[in-house]
Amino acid sequence: MHKKIAIITGATGGIGKEFTRLLIKEHLDEIWIIARNQEKLDLLKNEYGERIVPISKDLTNTKDLCEIGKLLEDTKPIVQYLINNASLAKMGSYKEFTVEEIENTINVNCKAPVILSNLCIPYMEKGSCILNISSASAFQPNPYINLYAASKAFERSYSRALNVEVAPLGITVTAVCPSWVDTDMLTKTINGHKVRFPGMVTAKKVAEKAIKDTKKGKDMSICSLYVKCQHINVKLLPHRIVMKIWMNGLRKYL
Template sequence: MGARIAVVTGATGGIGRAFAERLLEDEGIDELWAVSRTPEKLERLRGDLGGRAVPLAADLSTAEGLRVVERALLAQPERPTVAYLVNNAGAAKMGAWAEFPVDEIERTVALNCTAVAALCRICLPFMGRGSRILNVSSASAFQPTPFLGLYAATKAFELSYSRALGAELAGTGVTVCAVCPSWVDTDLLLHEVNGRRVAFPGLVPPGKVAALALRDARRGRALSVHPLYAKYLHVAAKLVPQRLVMATWLRMLKRYGG
């Protein structure tokens, strides 16, 4: 019988590392495949996490990087089971539209959208009843978000794709959970707008996001929305006109800009 594997992308820091640490607490996981584009960080992670952590260096914004994961699965001597796929790798930047070169736009869409769908396609043939897909989206997926427009739009894709894929997989025993936290205390986002630093209050620790997301996924929930403020945004986005939601967001930027 092949190994039971958890695949975590963007595993070397922030939410991804928190997922990796918590999944290794599951004795039913034989190997934790940590995917990142930086080999040096992966080696440090393996040193920290121990022998069950398997580093896979891959730039998931490229087709070749996606094939690294596919080839690794196909190369196993016995057919493995992907017990968890955590699509966490992503690109993000705050800024006005003119601050994004075309190549950066392409890479952001490739990493935040294409890679998510592609890795689901690659891993699903190796998944079975009880397997879980967790796609790390964001509370910014709930509404248009000026000065975070590209990131929020890609996260809206991730949320929509996750819900649709979950419906397609109904009855298979494989579940899909879209993880939609509010502001997380990581270095992913450059919290600056028009040269001013944005110091948002109430940042959520990555470990809490990962723990709650795994709890929700194991309960078969399609959404993991935390903290309470993010739940409020989810409801407000359905009830309040988008122009008012965007106006509120712009006031927040002005208030918390340094």
């Protein structure tokens, strides 16, 4: 009998922890939680019990990603959910990024979800789901989070295209596109100014809506009216106008 499992990357922070909380209620034999920090992984296991399998891996490292593939080969589970939640985000000018930061952001936000999806699809069956945590920043170019926004645009586009490819297998791929989410990932102050995040939502709301949407077969999950309006606006307005609006909101922090 093959074990039915979920795999969650970035499981020890905000949205990842909420997905763990939700999926522990489902009929899954194991939930593989993946992050770098072993101590935080162990705390989640202590909180949710024996069905949690902590896996400490660095998703910037292709070797570590392939080792997850080896674990799948060895155990031959049914992967009910793959949730590519791990992400790197840094606000700031292009001048503030090191080569290593650029490379790591692309590796975690773009390379890792693609490799893990390809590794997991052979172990999926009808009704299995891939959720790639993208962002409302994927809808348009965003100066001063240009790398993050571009990487999330990649993730959204990849997810929607992959969803069409795997539809004959009965697998759903959903790009989850929240706006600002209240997690430790957000920079709370810039140059002495408290940052205002319009339309901010909780990680709980994002995760709950994402699970509902993927079960309905949607290729995109948008969790708030604010983001729905944003999605419509960027379809109607030229991107140069959208970027001007964005820059007007940023001006006091620069």
